[in-house]
Amino acid sequence: MNQINEALEDIQLIKRTVQKSQSDISDFHLIFLVLGIGNIIYYLCSFLIFKMIGINGHIMMWLSLFNRAYYIGALVLFFCILKKQANVYKRKIFLLLGTGLFFIPILFFLIQILMNFFDATRISDTALLLIEQRGTINVILFCGILLLIGFEKDLSKFLPISVFIIISYIIIGVLNGDILHWDIVLKTNLNDSNMTIPIKSMFELLINTIGYLFLGLYLKKGKELKQSERI
Amino acid sequence: MKEFNFPEIFQNKLRLEIVSCLISGEKSFRDIKDLTNASDGNISAQISKLKKENVVSVKKEFINNKPKTTYTLTDSGLNEFENYVSLLQSILESETK
Numbered sequence: 001m002n003q004i005n006e007a008l009e010d011i012q013l014i015k016r017t018v019q020k021s022q023s024d025i026s027d028f029h030l031i032f033l034v035l036g037i038g039n040i041i042y043y044l045c046s047f048l049i050f051k052m053i054g055i056n057g058h059i060m061m062w063l064s065l066f067n068r069a070y071y072i073g074a075l076v077l078f079f080c081i082l083k084k085q086a087n088v089y090k091r092k093i094f095l096l097l098g099t100g101l102f103f104i105p106i107l108f109f110l111i112q113i114l115m116n117f118f119d120a121t122r123i124s125d126t127a128l129l130l131i132e133q134r135g136t137i138n139v140i141l142f143c144g145i146l147l148l149i150g151f152e153k154d155l156s157k158f159l160p161i162s163v164f165i166i167i168s169y170i171i172i173g174v175l176n177g178d179i180l181h182w183d184i185v186l187k188t189n190l191n192d193s194n195m196t197i198p199i200k201s202m203f204e205l206l207i208n209t210i211g212y213l214f215l216g217l218y219l220k221k222g223k224e225l226k227q228s229e230r231i
Numbered sequence: 232m233k234e235f236n237f238p239e240i241f242q243n244k245l246r247l248e249i250v251s252c253l254i255s256g257e258k259s260f261r262d263i264k265d266l267t268n269a270s271d272g273n274i275s276a277q278i279s280k281l282k283k284e285n286v287v288s289v290k291k292e293f294i295n296n297k298p299k300t301t302y303t304l305t306d307s308g309l310n311e312f313e314n315y316v317s318l319l320q321s322i323l324e325s326e327t328k
Contacts, residue, residue: 003234003235003237003322004322004323004326006237007318007319007322007323008323010241010244010247010315010319011316011319011323013244013247013248013251014247014251014316017248017251017252017266017267018251018252018254018255020252020266021251021252021254021255021258021262021266
């Protein structure tokens with residue numbers, strides 16, 4: 001009986017340790033949900049405020065602060081997940097993911113802050129181009145994140161999705177002439193004047209909102225399935 | 232009832248924990264510490280024992296001029312661990328018979 005108890009104890013210890021050392025990329029679901037939901041609220045509020053009040057510097061500043069707040073929240077979550085991760089290889093993958101998710105938005109944020117301090121004529125063309133192409137960079141970034149998650153989860157699912165996103169994005173750009181400087185496609189009436197929202201921007205907006213939201217929900221579902229299998 | 236012989240190397244719980252966490256790949260000392268919540272001295276002592284028994288191999292390298300030590304399960308260590316898990320299974324199966 002003593003040996004059986006010991007065997008049971010050891011099996012539980014092995015199971016617990018192996019599970020603990022194998023926390024996977026699904027833990028990131030919360031970060032993607034925070035970014036997806038945060039972006040939805042941010043874009044929706046920006047649109048409604050612009051439609052009802054027009055451009056209001058004070059409100060826009062608060063909205064911008066809200067935008068920074070959920071990014072900081074997601075960054076804190078990222079470090080908590082990174083701290084828990086004990087596997088050296090996975091920690092490197094997580095770091096790569098975090099760099100993509102947070103380094104580029106922080107870089108844009110810093111460029112924007114610096115731009116506020118300097119005269120427009122003194123700002124380099126590179127900085128202006130970076131800000132101008134922010135949406136394109138975000139789409140490429142999202143596809144990179146999809147591929148990285150694909151390597152960890154299931155590349156056969158994630159590779160076609162990211163290829164599809166990139167191809168759709170290129171087609172949308174090409175159909176509208178210049179891919180980098182794309183023109184009016186969709187017109188809505190805002191503040192008694194025509195406002196143009198290019199489909200390219202709508203595509204970028206969908207990636208930043210629904211894209212991250214779906215990614216978060218997919219990983220969450222995967223994690224729940226894995227946990228139920230363990231039980 | 233049949234008596235089973237537990238291998239000496241896995242009779243220590245911390246040693247078993249260290250080997251279990253190395254199953255998913257190489258780990259640094261900090262990784263092992265995070266996973267086991269054991270003290271540095273205790274981990275060092277058990278790793279030395281595992282190293283002596285050729286269960287664990289040690290890789291020392293310099294990354295950005297900082298020394299970094301990682302631990303990996305050797306092939307014989309993996310074999311011993313698999314045999315131990317099989318032994319545990321047979322103990323439990325013998326009880327159900």
